[in-house]
Amino acid sequence: MNRSDLPRAAWVLVLSCLLFGCHQPDEDEAAVPAGQVAVTTASVRQQLFHDTVEAWGSAVGDPQHARSISLAHAGQVTALEVTAGQTVTRGQPLLTITPDPAAHSAFQQAQSALTAAQGELKRTEQLAAQRLATQSQLATARKALADAQSALDAQRAMGGGAATETVSAPADGVVTLLQVSLGERVAANAPLLSFTPAHALVGLFGVQPQDGALLRPGMAVQVRPVYGSKETFVGKLRMVGQSIDAQTHLLTAQVELPAAASASLIAGAPLDAQIRTDDFKAWAVPRNAVLQDEHGDYLFQVEQGHAKRVDVTLRSPDGVTVGVEGPLDPQARVIVLGVYELDDGAAVSEQSNHPSGDKTASTTPAVPAGTPPTGKPGQAQ
Numbered sequence: 537m538n539r540s541d542l543p544r545a546a547w548v549l550v551l552s553c554l555l556f557g558c559h560q561p562d563e564d565e566a567a568v569p570a571g572q573v574a575v576t577t578a579s580v581r582q583q584l585f586h587d588t589v590e591a592w593g594s595a596v597g598d599p600q601h602a603r604s605i606s607l608a609h610a611g612q613v614t615a616l617e618v619t620a621g622q623t624v625t626r627g628q629p630l631l632t633i634t635p636d637p638a639a640h641s642a643f644q645q646a647q648s649a650l651t652a653a654q655g656e657l658k659r660t661e662q663l664a665a666q667r668l669a670t671q672s673q674l675a676t677a678r679k680a681l682a683d684a685q686s687a688l689d690a691q692r693a694m695g696g697g698a699a700t701e702t703v704s705a706p707a708d709g710v711v712t713l714l715q716v717s718l719g720e721r722v723a724a725n726a727p728l729l730s731f732t733p734a735h736a737l738v739g740l741f742g743v744q745p746q747d748g749a750l751l752r753p754g755m756a757v758q759v760r761p762v763y764g765s766k767e768t769f770v771g772k773l774r775m776v777g778q779s780i781d782a783q784t785h786l787l788t789a790q791v792e793l794p795a796a797a798s799a800s801l802i803a804g805a806p807l808d809a810q811i812r813t814d815d816f817k818a819w820a821v822p823r824n825a826v827l828q829d830e831h832g833d834y835l836f837q838v839e840q841g842h843a844k845r846v847d848v849t850l851r852s853p854d855g856v857t858v859g860v861e862g863p864l865d866p867q868a869r870v871i872v873l874g875v876y877e878l879d880d881g882a883a884v885s886e887q888s889n890h891p892s893g894d895k896t897a898s899t900t901p902a903v904p905a906g907t908p909p910t911g912k913p914g915q916a917q
Contacts, residue, residue, distance in 0.1 A: 571883055572841075572883040572884055572885040573843075573874055573877050573878060573882055573883065573884050573885070574874055574884075574885050574887050575838070575843075575871045575872075575873060575874035575875070575878070575884045575885070575886060575887065576871070576872050576873035576874065576886070576887050577838055577869035577870060577871050577872060577886050578821070578822050578825070578869060578870055578872050579869055579870075580819050580820065580821055580837075580864055580866060580868075580869070580870050581819070581820050581866070582817050582818070582819060582820070582866075583817065583818065583819075583820035583857070583859065584815055584816075584817055585815070585816055585817070585818050585820075585851060585852040585859040586812050586813075586814075586815055586816075586852075587750075587812075587813045587814045587815075587816065587851075587852075588758075588810040588811060588812055588813060589743055589744075589747045589750055589751060589810070589811040589813055590743075590808070590809070590810060590811075591741035591742060591743045591757075591789055591808070591809040591810075591811055592741060592742055592806075592807075592808050592809075593739055593740045593741030593742055593789075593806075593807055593808075593809070594739070594740060594804055594805060594806050594807055595737045595738070595739055595740075595793070595797075595801045595802065595803055595804065595805045595807060596737065596738060596739075596740045596803060596804070597710075597712050597730070597732030597736060597737060597738075597803055598732070598736040598737060598738045599738075600736075601732070601733050601736035602712070602730065602731065602732045602733075602736065603706070603730070603731050604727045604728075604729075604730050604731075605630070605703060605706075605727070605728050605729050605730075605731055606725050606726055606727050606728055607633060607694075607701070607703070607722075607724070607725070607726075607728065608693070608694045608724055608725060609635055609636060609639040609694040609724050610635075610636035610638070610639060610721070610722060610723050610724045611633040611634055611635045611636050611639070611701070611721070611722060612633065612634045612636070612719065612720070612721045612722070613631060613632070613633060613716050613717065613718055613719060613720050613721075613722065613728075614632050614633065614634050614700065614718075614719075615631060615632035615718070616631050616714070616716075616717075616718050617629045617630055617631060617632075618630050618631070618711045618714070618729075619711070619714060620711055620712065620713055620714045621710065621711065621712070621802075621803070621804070622710070622711050623709075623710050623734075624705040624708070624709060624710070624711060625705065625708050626705055626706070626707050626708050627704050627705060628704060628705045629702050629703070629704055630702075630703045630704060630705055630711065630728075630729065631702075631703050631716070631728065631729070632700055632701070632702050632703070633700065633701045633702075633703065633722075633728075634700050634701075635694075635700075635701060636721075639691070639694060642691050643688070643691040643692065643694075646684070646687040646688040646690075646691045647688055647691075649684045649687060649688070650681070650684040650685055650687075650688045652684070653677075653680045653681040653683070653684035653685075654681055654684075656677050656680060656681075657677040657678055657680070657681045660673055660674050660676075660677040661674065661677075703728065705731065706731065706733075707733045707734070708733065708734040709731055709732050709733040709734045709736070710731070710732050710734070710802070710803050711729055711730070711731060712730045712731065712732045712803050713729060713730035714729050715727050715728060715729055715730070716728050716729070732803055734798070734799075735795055735798040735799060736798065737793055737797070737798040737801055737803060738774070738790055738791060738792055738793055739757070739759055739771060739790070739791035739792075739793055739807055739809060740788065740789075740790055740791075741788070741789045741790075741791060741807070741809055742781065742784045742786030742787065742788060742789070743776075743786060743787050743789050743811070744786065744787075745780055745785075745786070745787055747787075748776060748777075748778075748787045750813045750814075751773060751776045751789065751811060751813065752773070752776070753773055753774060753775060753776065754772060754773060755772070755773040755811055755812055755813065756770060756771075756772065756773075756811075756812045757770070757771045757772065757773050757791045757809050757810070757811045757812070758770055758809060758810040758812070759771050759791060759793065759797065759807055759808075759809045760807065760808055760809070761801065761805055761806070761807055762805075762806040762807060762808055763805075763806065764805075765800065767800070769793060769794055769796065769797040770794065771791040771792055771793045771794060771797070771809075772791065772792045773789060773790075773791055773792075773811060774790045774791060774792045775788075775789065775790040776788075776789050777789065789811070791809060816851065816859075818851050818852060818859035818860055818861050819848070819859065819860050819861065819862070819864050820857050820858075820859060821835065821857070821858060821860055821870050822856065822857060822858075822870070822872045823855070823856055823857065823858050824872055824873075824875070825870045825871065825872045825875065826848065826850060826858060826860060827875060831847065832847060832849070833847070833848050833849060833850045833860065834846060834847045834848060835848060835860070835870055835871070835875070836870070836871040836875055836878055836880075837864065837865055837868040837869065837870050837871065838868055838869050838870075838871060838884060838886060839865070839868055841883060841884065841885075842881050842882065842883055842884065843871060843878045843879070843880065843881065843882045843883075843884050844868075844880065844881070845880040846862055846863060846864055847862060848860040848861060848862030848864070849861045849862060869886070871884065873887075
C-alpha cells in the first residue's frame with residue numbers, strides 16, 4: 537500500500553503518538569477516583585504480648601557444681617597435662633605433684649610408729665598371758681596400735697607415701713582456671729585449678745538497675761549465643777542481685793540453663809537474653825502502619841472513606857506485627873500502604889492485593905516501626 541493511500545486521520549493519530557507519547561492508564565490508576573489516595577489496609581485485633589527486659593552476659597560454671605581442686609599437703613608441680621579452657625574426661629590426668637619432703641617424712645614417722653605399736657601390743661599380749669600385765673595395759677596397747685594405723689592412713693591419703701601424685705579429673709568437664717605453673721611449689725590446701733563438670737553451666741547476666749524491680753526468680757528467659765549458632769534456649773531466672781556491680785554498674789542476674797544449652801555452650805561464651813516479665817493485651821497491627829512525629833506514635837484508620845489519625849503508644853516494637861495501645865476502632869481497618877501520602881481526613885480508596893480480597897500489608901517494604909516521616913508534624917510524606 538502506498539503511503540499516500542493512508543487516510544489523513546490515521547496520519548494525524550500516528551504523528552500525535554510520536555510527538556506526545558501514547559499512555560495507557562493502568563488498572564489501579566483507572567480504579568482510583570480523582571482526589572483520593574490509593575491505600576492498602578489490614579484489620580486490627582487484640583493480641584497477647586510480653587514485656588521483656590534485655591540482659592547481657594556469658595555462660596559460666598554453676599557455682600553449685602563447680603569446684604576448686606587442691607591437695608591436703610604441700611608439694612611441687614612437676615607436670616602439667618592441661619590448659620585453661622580445655623575439655624577433659626573423667627579420670628584424665630590434669631597435673632602431677634611431688635610431695636613436699638616434710639610430708640614424706642611425716643609418712644615415714646607414722647609408719648615407724650605403727651611398727652612400734654605392733655611390737656608393743658605383741659609384748660603386752662605375752663605378758664598378759666603370763667599374768668604379768670593387766671587388762672588395762674593390754675587395752676592401752678591395742679588403742680595405741682589403732683591410733684598408729686589411723687595416723688599412717690591419714691599420711692598415705694595426703695600423698696606422703698608416694699614419690700609422685702597425679703591429680704585426675706573427677707568427672708567429664710572443663711578446666712576453667714589453672715592457678716599453678718610448672719615447677720611451682722604449692723602450700724597445703726592451696727587451689728591448683730578450677731573445674732566445671734559438663735552440663736553444669738549457668739548464664740550470668742547484667743541488667744539495668746531500673747529494671748531490677750520488674751524481675752522475680754522463676755521468670756522465663758530466652759537466651760541466645762552472640763556468636764556461632766543462633767539456637768535459642770529457654771531458661772529460668774534463678775537469682776537477681778540487690779547490689780550494683782562496681783565494674784559494670786549493672787545488677788547481676790543468674791539464669792538456669794537447660795541441659796541442651798549446657799551441652800552445646802562452652803564456659804565464657806557471650807550471651808544475650810530477653811527476660812519475660814509481664815503479659816499484656818494490645819492492638820496487633822503491621823509494623824509499617826505505625827508512624828512517628830514530634831507528638832509521638834500514630835497510625836491511620838479508614839473511617840467513612842477518609843483517613844483518621846489515631847495517636848497510639850508503641851508497647852511491643854519487635855517483629856512484623858507490633859503491639860500498640862490507643863483508642864482504635866476494632867471495626868475500622870488500619871492503613872498500611874500509602875500512609876506516607878496521607879493527612880488526617882484525606883479521602884482514600886482501599887485497594888486489594890490478594891485474590892481473597894483481604895486488604896493486607898504483606899507486600900509492604902520493611903520499614904521499622906516508629907520511623908518518623910519527613911515533612912510537617914502529623915503528616916506523612
